[in-house]
Amino acid sequence: MNAGKQCLKCGYTRTDQDPSPFYPCPSCGAVYEKVEAARRAKNQKPTKKNILAKVGQVAAAIKIAPELGQQEVRKSLSTLVRTYHGKQSDAVTAFSKETAKLKSEGFYPTQQLWEDGRWSGWAFLVALLLCFVVIGFPIILYMIIVKPDGVLTVTYERESP
Numbered sequence: 261m262n263a264g265k266q267c268l269k270c271g272y273t274r275t276d277q278d279p280s281p282f283y284p285c286p287s288c289g290a291v292y293e294k295v296e297a298a299r300r301a302k303n304q305k306p307t308k309k310n311i312l313a314k315v316g317q318v319a320a321a322i323k324i325a326p327e328l329g330q331q332e333v334r335k336s337l338s339t340l341v342r343t344y345h346g347k348q349s350d351a352v353t354a355f356s357k358e359t360a361k362l363k364s365e366g367f368y369p370t371q372q373l374w375e376d377g378r379w380s381g382w383a384f385l386v387a388l389l390l391c392f393v394v395i396g397f398p399i400i401l402y403m404i405i406v407k408p409d410g411v412l413t414v415t416y417e418r419e420s421p
C-alpha cells in the first residue's frame with residue numbers, strides 16, 4: 261500500500277518493502293496527510309508574487325477608471341485646490357464644468373483667484389537683447405499683443421456630512 265508515494269518532507273519514495281502502517285513516511289515518520297495539508301495551506305498564504313499581482317490589478321483598475329481613483333483620493337480630503345490654465349474664459353468654463361461634478365461629491369468653491377498670464381522679466385530681457393539682431397522685434401511685438409495662459413486657482417471645501 262502507498263508504494264511509490266513520495267514524502268513531501270524528506271523526499272523519500274515509499275516501496276512495497278516498507279513496513280506498515282502506511283500513513284507515515286517510513287524514513288522520517290511524517291504523516292503524509294498532515295504534510296500535504298500544511299503544504300496546501302502554505303500555498304494559499306499571500307506570497308510576494310500574489311501581493312504584486314494584486315497591486316497590479318489595482319493599478320490596472322485605476323488606469324481604466326482614473327476618475328474613480330481620483331474620487332477615492334478626494335474622499336479623504338476636506339479641502340481641494342484646483343488650478344485651471346488658459347485664457348480666462350476657457351479657465352472659467354473648465355472651472356464651472358468641474359464644479360458641477362465636485363458638488364456631487366460635496367465640495368463647494370469657497371475662494372477664487374484669477375492671475376493674468378505674464379511673461380517673465382527674463383523672457384522680455386532676452387527678446388529685448390534679440391531686438392538688436394532684428395529677430396527680436398517681431399518677438400517683442402508678439403509678446404506685447406499675445407498674453408500667455410493665466411491661472412485660475414479655486415479652493416473647494418467639503419461640507420461635513
Ligand SMILES: [Zn+2]
Pocket residue numbers: 267268269270271272285286287288289290
Ligand atoms: Zn519522510
